[in-house]
Amino acid sequence: MKRTNFVKMGTSLSAVLLLAACGNAPTDEGTGEESAEGSSGSVQVDGSSTVFPIMEGVAEEFSIENPQARATIGVSGTGGGMEKFIAGETDITNASRPMxxxxxxxxxxxxIEYTEFKLALDGLSVxxxxxxxxxxYLTLDELESIWLEESDVETWADVRDGWPDEEILLFSPGTDSGTYDYFDEVILDGEQIDREASLSEDDNILVQGVQGSEHALAYFGYAYYLENQDTVKIVPIENSEGEIVEPTSETVQNGTYEPLSRPLYFYVNNASVQENDTVYEFAKYTLEMAGEMAEEVGYVPLEEAEYEESLxxxxxxR
Amino acid sequence: MKNKVVVANEKQISKRITRNKLAKGLFLAATLFGMIVLATLIVRIVTQGIGYLDFGFLTSYASRRPEDAGIKAAILGTVWIMSITIPVSLILGVGTSIYLEEYAPKNKFTRFIELNLANLAGVPSVVFGLLGLTVFVRLLEMGRSILAGGLTMSLLILPVIVVASKEAIRSIPQEQYEAAYAMGATKWQIIRTVVLPAATPGILTGAILSLSRGVGETASLLMIGAMTFIAYTPTGVLDGFTVLPIQIFSWASRPQVEFQAVAAAGSIVLLIILIVMNSLAIVIRNKYSKRY
Structure with a gap:
């Protein structure tokens, strides 16, 4: 008796959980492969966490319109997503920088043959x-001298005369992010960023850093600025034409806020598009919805014509 | 002469009493520190997240709109992962510990294995994630599936289960073995009728503790490619999945303040699941402890 009890008990936990899991199983089956309600295959998306909110919105709507289809999105980061894309594990990969x-x-x-599509724009906000x-405002040269490891700018007074003689506290996205890569490339020409800067993969930490110190300076995605407009102050940037511009959806879209406006991309596996209808439908749906979704989650849409061209x-x- | 001794003794006694009080104060402070931090955390999570915690939250998929966002996919994913991890890790873990304690010769090689098991318990979970990615996802071509995730998780918690089970088996009094041997029992009979029933409370405590760790585990599953957005119910072990901690992490890093609250609501769900699991462990343990 005791023996059987032990066996029973040993598996009871797992049995309960298994049953719970199986209870949900049959719901999606039975309707067959071909359904009247659009596509029923699956599409695997991975990549940048910056692009994720847009793709999540797209996938959410896509799943409502195609209840039989399975769209899954991972966030391995731009680089991690590329790795999976190269391994042929994903159909679409998101990137916050060009390949x-x-x-x-x-x-x-x-x-693997692939095609690059632009999805939306992001204005890196200082x-x-x-x-x-x-x-x-800050000029590009000033930005560079502040953020460069090999420069003697330590305090605000070093940047411009008359500014306070207080050390600048720097906050930057972490080195795994496409945001960091982009800033490093356009502002620092790929040189070493100031080693005293605090790096974090979580942009909310950067926001808190700036909120916590009068002498702080940070940069991050436009969406994080939009959400925290009341508690942080935007710094207009002098662009290459000499105009002083602050990021808004207009200046980012029409390209005057440069060079800190960056396109967000998604890369599509050509073979997947040809062989898998769901991937094609999903990519098409993404291009149709991208503008609307981008705006909703805090990014800037491309011009309508660009989406049409991509379509x-x-x-x-095909 | 006599007086002096008494005085010295009194001095010593009061000194010892002071030390005792000091020690007591220190330990109390240590306990309170943990309690206060825990209480603060719980109060903060609950006040932040309770507004989003309703039936709809449990039964809808993730969404770009905080008010529509739900945790269904994550709960199902966690349940599926656990339904693989629990049997695999229990069978392998208990089996290993029985072999090591009861059958294996006590030589250098066995000690070497035991030492490595203890070390494995301290290996960061990302490393197990890498192992899972290479072996299960790529080599065995399971893809980024529930099966690969569950097996990776099993490997991750296996060392802890083995170590805990070994301790539980080792603490069984030698007399019980001898009594069984005296009655002519074989090794397997002893394991079945003496060792396992007596070790069950200890094994279960270790198992549930490590499974609780597994439920809160993020890094290794992200490594093997767990998803963040899923809007369907998995129907088999080869489907993709997401789990509670990944979903919570994804919400917490969003710019919108509302999503922080959604993340807190997710944390409440995770906390409740953990409390239920731990309570279950205590109930089972008490039931079996009483018998021996």
Missing amino acids: KEEEAQMLEEAG VVHPDNDWVD ETLESL
Whole structure:
């Protein structure tokens, strides 16, 4: 008796959980492969966490319109997503920077053909504490000298005469993020960022850092600025034309807020588009919805014509 | 002469009493510190998240709108993962510990294995994630599936289960073995009728504690490619999945304040699941402790 009790008890936990899991199983089955309600295959998306909110919105709507289809989205980061894309594990990968040369090369070696699509725009926002009343704008050179490891700018006074002689506290996204990569490339030409800067993969930490110190300076995605407009102050940036511009959906979209506006991308596996209707439908749906979704989650849509052009490119892949 | 001794003794006694009080104060402070931090955390999570915690939250999928966001996919994912991890890790873990304690010769090689088991228990979970990615996802071609996730999780908690089970088996009094041997029992009979029933409370405590760790585990599952957004009910072990901690983490890193509250609501659900699991362990343990 005791023996059987032991066996029973040993598996009771797992049995309960198994039953719970199986209870949900049959709901999706039975309707067959081909359903009247759009596509019923699956599409695997992975990549940048910056792009994720847009894709989540798209996938949410897509799942409502195609209840039989299975769209899954991971957030392995731009680089991690590329790795899975190269391994052929995903159909679509999101990126907050253009594909690197070595990644393109590895894809070629793996025999994977792909197409790049722009999804939306993000304006990297440079922000300071709201009580910071001295910074009116920054030039690109000033930004570079502040953030560069090999420069002697340590205090605000080093940047411009008359600014307070207080050390600048720097907050930057972590080195795994495409945001960091982009800033490092356009502002620092790929040089070492100031080692005293606090790095965090969580942009909310950067926001808190700036809120906590009058002498702080940070940069992060536009969506995080939009959500915290009352507690941080935006710094207008002098663009290459000499205009002083602050990021808004207009200046990001029309390209005057440069070079800190960056496109967000998604890469599609061409073979997947040809062989898997769901991937094609999903990619098409993404391009149709991207503008609306981008706006909703705090990014800037591309011009309508660009989406239409992309849709034509997608059609040509079929 | 006599007086002096008494005085010295009194001095010593009061000194010892002071030390005792000091020690007591220190330990009390240590306990209170943990309690206060825990209480603060719980109060904060509950006040922040309770507004989003309703039936709809449990039964809808993730959404870009905080008010529509739900945790269904994550709960189902966690249940599916556990339904693989629990049997696999229990069978392998208890089996290993029985072999090591009862059958294996006590030589250098066995000690080497035991030492490594203890070390494995301290290996960061990301490393297990890498192992899972290489072996289960890529080599065995399971893909980014529930099966791969459950097996990776099993490996992750296996060392702890083995170590705990070994301790439980080792603490069985030698007399019980001898009594069984005296009655002519074989090794397997002893294991079945003496060792396992007596070790059950200890094994279960270790198992549930490590499973609780598994439920809260993020890094290794992210590594093997757990999803963040899923809007369907998994129907088999080869489907993709997401789990509670990944969903919570994803919400917590969003810019919108509302999503922080949604993340807190998710944390409440996770806390409740953990409390239920731990209570279950205590109930089972008490039931079996009484018998021996």
